[in-house]
């Protein structure tokens with residue numbers, strides 16, 4: 001059926017890798033915008049930092065929900081970096097292609113649209129990892145050591161974190177793809193995207209660790225993919241998820257990858273017929 | 281090679297009421313407007329044919345092409361291309377077709393052209409040997425090497441169209457769909473594109489379906505044309521009968537000061553030509569003359585007119601598709617000799 005199933009992995013890679021490269025090159029050519037983003041991001045990190053500082057100062061306990069103040073600082077930094085890394089904004093990208101009709105290019109070629117978009121997202125993941133994430137992480141680690149003598153996590157923890165981070169990236173990408181399918185049904189995808197962005201910042205634990213949520217909400221979140229998108233890798237980094245619990249969390253992340261992958265295929269097959277109504 | 285049976289495509293859209301009130305109203309009750317872009321069309325195209333699929337703007341040409349290429353799913357009817365139903369087996373179908381949409385590029389905007397060809401080589405699984413030969417051939421007919429290292433977004437329209445055509449042909453498709461491939465191009469590039477299409481058809485027996493409203497494209501390329509209007513097929517046959525009827529036709533538009541002066545002229549005494557070779561239509565102060573340039577020259581007509589009337593403006597045009605379409609309707613489809621379907 002699918003002529004691409006005959007292709008080797010290497011061939012597939014050769015087909016889609018240029019999209020990754022092009023995305024990286026594109027990002028490099030807009031460096032000005034890029035520095036602005038880093039600045040905006042750092043500003044947000046510092047605002048949250050002072051917020052938590054105030055919270056801890058006004059509390060009589062040194063620990064809140066299992067977090068020391070230093071833990072919380074680590075959480076703020078790492079969760080912002082993770083959130084930035086894993087979110088590739090694919091749904092917005094798909095929205096553009098559907099609205100201006102350039103999605104048709106991908107339909108007359110024997111390529112898989114989702115794989116194509118995935119490799120574009122991979123490009124943004126790679127440059128964000130090298131460019132703002134790594135320097136910010138190094139800066140944060142050095143300052144933590146100098147100010148409160150806090151050492152970075154053990155090497156194995158970092159590896160475990162990277163595995164979980166990769167899964168988060170996959171989950172987020174697949175989720176974004178599913179969300180992007182909405183652009184076949186509504187021209188109001190921009191507005192929906194804004195709402196989604198705000199809701200996600202909350203539900204993924206980017207703003208506040210999920211342990212701070214009321215028990216009922218935490219229970220409900222257990223059945224949703226959101227904590228797998230950000231909260232899990234951050235908690236792994238902080239050493240709060242480890243041992244058996246680590247592997248359980250990884251299994252849950254992997255499960256979400258499978259579920260969202262299947263859901264995405266299903267939605268794509270539905271949506272592509274819908275293109276008939278919106279036109280091409 | 282291509283069989284189209286009772287193909288129909290309806291577009292549903294919702295009537296939008298203006299203003300804020302209209303928008304709010306639209307949220308609750310939506311008036312559906314159904315537009316039949318393609319209406320029960322059938323035809324069959326054999327391997328190696330070059331078929332001109334023509335009609336005026338909005339006739340439904342692109343919509344038909346989109347269904348044949350697998351981008352759109354028909355509302356009713358079906359089409360089969362080389363044994364494959366395009367919109368059901370999109371990937372398989374894509375493997376054997378090449379597509380150029382004149383109004384929008386099929387190339388990836390951000391990539392250099394060389395990169396695009398390298399990707400296409402992998403996508404279509406073209407061997408190194410074939411790739412080399414094909415690129416040499418394409419370069420020869422389309423002069424791609426002039427701009428092969430540029431990014432697609434930096435190409436001029438003519439270059440882009442040549443690149444698009446090259447990219448559609450790299451894998452030696454069995455069917456080539458060209459939707460207005462010469463739109464907006466200057467005469468030289470137009471000619472190059474036409475020559476390339478001809479060459480490819482001859483060399484590889486590629487079946488070509490070409491939409492256009494440029495009669496020049498058709499005259500040079502097609503041995504058969506299908507004319508559609510408002511989504512319906514109104515003619516399917518060889519070009520010859522169309523050419524015999526319209527190929528020598530010219531249109532002269534004359535703007536006069538006073539139409540009565542024209543009405544007073546008895547053209548019959550001057551030329552004595554049958555109405556299919558010479559006809560005059562007066563509309564207010566504008567006069568439209570349709571004539572056969574093999575029977576009478578524009579200069580002769582102008583001389584007679586200018587001797588009797590004050591002329592403000594005058595222009596001569598070749599007949600265009602919309603006039604042919606009008607004429608076919610007028611003749612009650614007399615010309616519409618339709619091929620038997622197989």
Ligand SMILES: Nc1ncnc2c1ncn2[C@@H]1O[C@H](COP(=O)(O)OP(=O)(O)O)[C@@H](O)[C@H]1O
Pocket residue numbers: 277278279280291292293315316317335336337338339340341342343344
């Ligand atoms: N996506 C769409 N939604 C609604 N109407 C459409 C859509 N696409 C095309 N149409 C309408 O269908 C008719 C045929 O369009 P098209 O096939 O593009 O014409 P052509 O290519 O012959 O100029 C036009 O009236 C056009 O307005």
Ligand SMILES: [Mg+2]
Pocket residue numbers: 341342343459
């Ligand atoms: Mg068109």
